[in-house]
Amino acid sequence: MIKTIIDSSIKNRALVLLMALALGLGGAWSYKNMPLDAIPDLSDVQVIVFTKYPGQAPQVVEDQVTYPLTTAMLAVPYSKTVRGYSFFGLSFVYIIFEDGTDLYWARSRVLESLNYVSSQLPQGITPTLGPDATGVGWVYEYALVDKTGQHDLAQLRTLQDWYLRYPLQTVKGVAEVASIGGYVKQYQVEVDPNVLQAYGIPLSKVKQAIIRSNNDVGGRLIEMAETEYMVRGLGYIHSVEDLNVIPVGVDTNGTPIRLQDVAHVHIGPELRRGLAELDGQGEVAGGIIIMRFGENAQATITAVKEKLQELKKGLPTGVEIIPVYDRGNLIERAVKTLNTALIQELIIVSILVGLFLLHLRSSLVIIITLPLGILIAFIIMRYQGLNANIMSLGGIAIAIGDMVENAHKHLADARLKKTGI
Secondary structure, three states: OOOHHHHHHHHOOHHHHHHHHHHHHEEEEEEEEOOOOOOOOHHHOOEEEEEOOOOHHHHHHHHHHHHHHHHHOOOOOEEEEEEEEEEEEEEEEEEOOOOOOHHHHHHHHHHHHHHHHHHHHHOOOOOOOOOOOOOEEEEEEEEEEEOOOOOOOOHHHHHHHHHHHHHOOOOOOOEEEEEEOOOOEEEEEEEEEHHHHHOOOOOOHHHHHHHHHHHOEEEOOOOOOOEEEEEEEEOOOOOOHHHHHEEEEOOOOOOOHHHHHHEEEEEEEOOOOOOOEEOOOOOOEEEEEEEEEOOHHHHHHHHHHHHHHHHHOOOOEEEEEEEEEEEHHHHHHHHHHHHOOOOHHHHHHHHHHHHHOOOOOOOHHHHHHHHHHHHHHHHHHHOHHHHHHHHHHHHHHHHHHHHHHHHHHHHHHHHHHHHHH
């Protein structure tokens, strides 16, 4: 078989050269367009189910949310481990699947199970899936800082949530932009229980009045002078004053009791369970970029940086975006180091082969075959969806020596058989 291949190659030299050229060009293209990352993604296929249950203790969250979800996820096909965690007002369920399971197939199976178990959860509780990312998807992080002191932490967090977050989520390869630090602004209603008791108004009625008053409603159309007018009732809350004037009942004289009569309404921060601090200089707000599963880390980071440069133009005076974690620099340094090592190894091996053989044409066989073999490896990596990282490029560097050693071993065996030793 091998003899036939060699004879055919000798007879069709032009065809062999064309095939070698095609493989070389294909390998060069595959390497140029291969996803780059510093570290290989060896994490498990995992789907996270996240559920909010505001104001409830961990034991209540465990009994009413985490336990029903965990038991339901045990029946998901190809799931090998299900872990549930309960915190104050939060529930996390991690479903780990067998190796080789497609992530998006796994997410669809989890969604099917969620539809089944939703009826067993408390009313108004809606579980959601985590981002389609893995444990190594955290690729970039930045902080919002105002060194002039013109903007407080609440304003910085508002800029992050409403100005930066959504445009960044449109970047190709980004699965989620997680906000951290600062204060989330909210309307707070501090009810006076003594006043409620004096008026005979239950707390549930106050809650219902606020919900009912924060709503837009639509009506019918009115035709006047051959023109249609849409009737609408605008009732969304836009300020503290809108909350203050909400009626919650009437007294014995028929006078409306407003929310400001029974409660103190103001704007304040949401309850925090943590904070973000930068270089010991104080608290900041910021964001974490999570990359989608299977995407090109280097291309995603580059696109995020370009989008941030565009968004900087619209930030208020004094607000800066400071990069905190950038895997792109690590990727560039790691790949550059390994590329240099590959080139140096190829040159050294080629020189040594030439010195030992002392025959130019014979040396060219190995000198040409080694780079061509590496380029073919890049084609296979590209086809299998593997990225270029420290382990894959390091393995190719080791393979160069193995190829030379393997060729030397076969030549030595052939020489021994020929001499009959």
